[in-house]
Amino acid sequence: MMMQKWRRSGDFIRFGRKSLTNLRSKEDSVSRSVSGFVNCCESKGKLFEPNAGNHNTELDHRCPGRNLGIMQQYKCFGSSSASQIQRNPLFSSLDSNDVSYFKEILGEKNVIEDEERLETANTDWMHKYKGSSKLMLLPKNTEEVSQVLNYCDSRRLAVVPQGGNTGLVGGSVPVFDEVIINVGLMNKVLAFDEVSGVLVCEAGCILENLANFLDTKGFVMPLDLGAKGSCHIGGNVSTNAGGLRLIRYGSLHGTVLGLEAVTANGNVLDMLGTLRKDNTGYDLKHLFIGSEGSLGIVTKVSILTQPKLASVNLAFIACKDYLSCQKILVEAKKNLGEILSAFEFLDNNSMDLVLNHLDGVRNPISSSENFYILIETTGSDETSDREKLEAFLLKSLEKRLVSDGVIAQDINQASSFWRIREGITEALQKAGAFYKYDLSLPVEEIYNIVNDLRGRLGDLANVMGYGHLGDGNLHLNISTVEYNDKILGLIEPYVYEWTSKHRGSISAEHGLGVMKANEILYSKSPETVALMASIKKLLDPKGILNPYKVLPQSFFSP
């Protein structure tokens, strides 16, 4: 195995000698700097010797992107955390017997050792987090998942469940050498009931494929998000993904009617109900919705879908100030309530970013404005829905809540409006380095944090706010030329403290993953987290399922 070591970027001093020793002695350890700048170097057989005296310059020379020399480096730009992640020494390392065993169960071709494929599976969508797993397993059915997990549990081999690998918090890739279990081959629709709209499918179905399947039946999925072409329904359930239609159809805690999951020891839990109402005992399926693969692997899902309605309208409007955005939201809920299906916002910085980095995008509004809102309605009557939307917008225009706006006249125009909103993440990636926060806040506070951060960061970075305004969910993004400890130090823990002070959530919909595992206490009480840890220990006593993620390691120390 290639010698590998993680390093911090530039503040060994604050850790003192102890952490330095740790760094040297542990081959596989992630150390997270105070500023959260986590870098990983892969040096071929040569351990990097940090030099406390001049490490700053020395390390900077080796920063990714600046040096393409001998040292193969990669980086994880995690969150601020004073703790370190160390490879759990109790976990076994993979050996050839393990691989043979897996081949026996799954067949040669579903045991992946190919470097290129592993490279992709080890790296997250943002190219921020990267593990060093040497094995990916592709089970074809629940039985195989069960056998694999049972074996891993008995061998104490850590695993990471992976879906479409579109997660944004580093939850879907290994931290060290965890075995990747991807259920992508489990991609069959098992049943669809055209009366109730209940869809039962395997966890590896890609969201967009399900949507296309339903389209032929005249139904729609209750969730939609920018990653639909890659993400799996199992991944959506495991992250409790929110997305663009939550305002209309509610969260997956409401729409997922049942699921099948396999726990760490291979136990198959059949909770694949298709009933809307079922009050028999504890509703345990909810434990697997949003637990990010830390309690079990979801193998099947039953979900309530909705009839596809004939009329969809989309408006793209501009507002001078954030207060107007809020007022429009309140008014839209009142006046468009029964047809409102999305209410998204972005600020002008986000708009500029998209215009600058994505091809073929134009601002639908002729002169730029401070805020933009997308309002989508979905209903059954084209004429009356459109009249209602128009009347609402014209009233808002008269009241000067809206300064300008356009209504899509065809699907092509609607797609180009959505492209702006959905393209922000992609544009961020093209713009350089970015720090991403996904916060739930009281709607009236949402833009204050953006302004506060602009004040703190000044010219150092471009601060952008956008998101699911209708759900009180801000995507706060800070774009810089390159990752930089000073900037991160200004952002974290400030953002988390700010959110906590306003009783918000530091993860509205993306989850905690490895990025925010230690930050959970900003949003949950220690007692609550302790109970979560007990549940984790109960379902996964050896802690093999997605280790180092979701909950702070400190809750598991002996």
Place this chain on the structure above:
Amino acid sequence: MSHHRLIVRSQEKRKCFCFVLPYSFSFCHRTMKILVAVKRVVDYAVKIRVKPDKTGVDTQNVKMSMNPFCEIALEEALRIKEAGFAKEVVAVSIGPSQCVDTLRTGLAMGADRGIHVEANSSFLPLTIAKILRSLAEVENPGLIFLGKQAIDDDCNQTGQMVAALLGWPQATFASKVVLDNDKHVATVDREVDGGLETLSVDLPAVITTDLRLNQPRYATLPNIMKAKSKPIKKMTLEDLKVDIKSDIEIVEVTEPPKRKSGVIVSSVDELIDKLKNEAHVV
């Protein structure tokens, strides 16, 4: 301005209107009217489904929009008007009552008024061209803009037929249109196989628009509001005295054959074998 009065009169008398206007008289561009035909079609982004009885395409509960080439035609007319070369842009749509929605879109983009020729069956190009000819005789426009084709039937015939019926010059597949105020000509670039062809046509003329001519504007809220008070005039085929008898009968509409999913071959030999024995191409 006498020209303008002439129009009014001819509208009043349209039921007995049966002569071709002397179009050779000189146009005053500041008062020129542009007629734009806009067709309501199944939205470009909708997956087309053929009716089980093969009589046509399913339009039940399907999103309908303005034909994209017509949008471009309308946009061009509006630009010409905004540049001061025309006074009025009139959008016309022929079809069922919902065509009014398409006309509203046109009015919200900036057309001054709409004409809805009500018709409950769908027509082929020749009938549409005859209707447009009758309308041209009533409205007396200096220019008629149409999309080069409609994305539903892909006929690419209407513009040419209108020009022929009216005896006007035509410039089809326009990718650039320049009006000359004094000489009463339009200079039109058309995209042809070998490159660009530039035509000069005397007005009045028929121009059909290609994809690259312009990027149509969006319907803004202020314009949507204004559109609400713009008139849409309803006309019937009887009003226009058009004979709708068609020489063409649609026998059957079927879906194109489904593409079979591919297979991944494991060796060159296998590929050659499949090309020889299954695809029969080598």
